[in-house]
Amino acid sequence: MLQNVLSTASQVLSSVPELARYQFNCEANNQPSQLVVSIGAIADIKAVLALASSHANSKNAFAVHPISTGRNWGYSSAKANSATAVILDLAKLNNIQCEDAKLGIFTVQPGVTQQDLRCYLNQHQLKFMVPVTGAGPGCSILGNALERGYGITPYTDHFAAVNSIRGYLADGTLFRSAVAELDQSQHDLLDKTYKYGVGPYLDGLWTQSNLAIVTEISLRLKAEPEAFSAFYLQFATEYQFEQAQQIVFDILQKLEGVVGSVNIMDQRRVAAMLATNPNGAAAHQVMTEQQVASIAKTYDIPAWTIAGTLYGQKAVVKAAKHEVKRFAGKQCSKMVFSDSWLINTARTVLQWLPKTMLSAQRKMLNSLDAGINIMSGHPNQVALPLAYWRNPRLAVTKDQTLHPAADGCGLLWYAPLITMNSADMRRFIGHIRAVCPKYGIEPMITFTSLKHDTVDSTIPIVFNLADAAAVAQAKACLEELVSEGLKQGWVPYRLNLAQQASLLDPTLPFWQISAKIKQALDPHNIISPGRYQP
Ligand SMILES: Cc1cc2nc3c(=O)[nH]c(=O)nc-3n(C[C@H](O)[C@H](O)[C@H](O)COP(=O)(O)OP(=O)(O)OC[C@H]3O[C@@H](n4cnc5c(N)ncnc54)[C@H](O)[C@@H]3O)c2cc1C
Structure with missing residues (x-):
């Protein structure tokens, strides 16, 4: 039926091997996708929708779920809310x-x-x-x-x-x-x-x-700036979080337009970016304080790290750097700018030394360079290894193309919004550190500032997808993080498929208005049934 309305540019995929890559997901979603249409021409989207409309209310009724590249890892991967929806894969439309x-x-x-x-x-x-x-x-x-x-x-x-x-x-x-x-x-x-x-x-x-x-x-698109400087501020002790938070607030409020997003990361989060899991990737086990301290010593990771970037005309970036130094003053234990002589000298020295020497420093510098690259608008995989922290199937190497879902990584995001208020953020830190370890989940904290008034914290719940007990623990962990977090006013900005079904209350006015709009535009519920639709 579907094949008949499609041009030769599009294909119906229904065999097990053809569907395999649409089944992989990081969220431990076992609902199999049954049918995919790989769309190769825009007109075919209209043809599929016309077919779905003409069969609405019949025994051949079907719904569709569009995906672009289907890499919504940690939220839905390539999956639809409804297992029976036909996936419309739009990846071939790439003009x-x-x-x-x-x-x-x-x-x-x-x-x-x-x-x-x-x-x-x-x-x-x-x-x-x-x-x-x-x-x-x-x-x-x-x-x-x-x-x-x-x-x-x-x-x-x-x-x-x-x-x-x-x-x-x-x-x-x-x-x-x-x-x-x-x-x-x-x-x-x-x-x-x-x-x-x-x-x-x-x-x-x-x-x-x-x-x-x-x-x-x-x-x-943002024009490439004349000058660019990434900055890293280190805070040696845990109790300096409030100082770090105040500095981020000042930078964001006072340097708006010159500064990009600014992240505050805790020690465990940076450790997971640089080191391999000391417990082994199969273990459903949180790092001990000693293990964290040992990694921190090797890679020089402080209690809190601020990472951000300044963009603009040379003179503006120079002045903004001066301001960052002024805000941070003597409060941070270390301050590094990507265009500083220190980094450039380190690069030169490491280039001349044998590859086996200073391997931790080399790894740090590579990671720093990859971070700088991405901040300048050049995509790379520097952040992806985090998803492999508890994946015993694959040890990440430098030149691999990573695909966390296909590689069998277990990942769920907890991504709540929090007001930029240090007391609130400190309570949030306590929340993560109390809940995650209860379920064997590594508590890794990042605050990404969206503006000077709001931050989003992206907490990765990383687990071994092949271990059923670990999967159950990860899901229970997310459940508690969300339910207890909501009581504190920390609301996720984005939800995974299970949360879209369980968390949203259809009787509340917002979702009733939303349902009326859906009814008016798509009365047969053809497009992505269940997506943000309680
Ligand atoms: C280590 C790691 C780091 C990450 N970092 C980030 C990050 O920094 N920022 C971030 O935002 N995310 C991040 N993610 C989450 C996620 O992987 C990305 O957001 C990714 O871009 C989403 O997948 P996609 O682009 O393939 O979109 P898709 O999966 O194709 O689309 C997402 C959803 O949008 C809808 N949709 C897609 N296309 C259409 C269409 N044409 N018409 C109507 N609806 C459509 C569908 O419901 C679909 O399920 C990260 C994930 C990992 C594992």
Whole structure:
């Protein structure tokens, strides 16, 4: 039935080997995906939707679930909320259009990955930054923006940088904004440069929702700055968190526009980025204080690390560096800037020494360089090994292409929003350190500042996916983190599939309004049933 309405560019995948890569997931989701359509032409999306509409209420009724690259690791991977939904894999739609090279406006289809965009910009010698994330080169720009994900470069909030969204409603209507509809010129550019359009702002409806299949987004890319300096501030003792937090607040509030996102990480989180798991990856066991201290000594990891980046004209970055030094003053035990003589000298020295010497320092410097690279808009895998902390199946090596779901990593994210208030954040630290170890989960803390007033803490719940008891513990851990956290006012900004089903109350006004919109736009519940739809 499906194959008959598709062009030759698209294929129905239904055999076990064809479906295998859609079954892998990090969230221990055992519901098998049954049918996938790999879409190779935009017109085929409309054809599938028309078929679904014409069979609604019949015994052949079916729903669809679009994915862009399906690497939503830790939230859903490539899975749909409903196991019977046909997955529409849009990864083959990977066109990039430079709308205006001077303004930095680009249109990308769902399959365009961070790496695709990087290659395109390099190839066309366009000096812009890719909105990278820790999820690495193979992830979709569009998929991440629709999840309202955020990243590391100056345009941290990826949906905020999206000016225009186009796609199909369930009834096949092709939507675009009122500005695009009013524009009588032949350019179709204005809409792609202005986010809010005219009249009700509808584009937000297409994110974290199940109301449309998006075929393209137009986004603003940040021009490569003249100067760039990543900074790392170390705080030796645990009780200095409050000082570190105040410094981050000052940097974000006073250097807005010059500074990208700023992270505060605890010792265990940095240790997991640099060292291998001392308990072995199969063990469902938290590191002892002694183990952490030993790793910290080898890699010079303090109690708290601040990592951030300054971007701009040379003189501006120079002045901003001066301000960072002034804010941090004598409070931090170490302060390093990526363009400092110290780092450059270390690079030169290590280049000349045999590879076997100073291996911990070499690893730190490589990791630092990879971090600097990603902050400058060049996607890489530097953040991905974290997902392998408890994966006994695969020891990560430098040149491997990583895919946490296919490689069998167990990962669930706890990603609550917290107000930028040190007392609240300190209570949150206590929450993580009390709950995670109870379930054998390593408590690793990162605060990513979205603005000077809000932080998002991304807590990775990493577990051995092959160990059923560990899976149960990980799920119970997340459950307690969320339920106890909500009582404190820490609400996740993004949910995994199980949480979308269990946490949201359909009787509350917000979800009732949302249901009315769904009923109006997709009365047969064809697109992604259950996605943020209690
Ligand atoms: C170690 C690690 C680090 C990570 N770091 C980050 C990070 O820094 N920031 C971050 O945001 N995330 C991060 N992630 C989480 C996640 O992997 C990324 O957000 C990733 O970009 C999402 O997957 P994707 O781009 O393939 O989107 P997809 O999986 O393709 O899409 C996500 C969801 O959006 C919807 N969707 C996708 N395409 C469409 C469409 N065309 N129309 C309608 N709906 C659609 C679907 O419901 C889909 O399930 C990280 C994960 C790991 C393991």
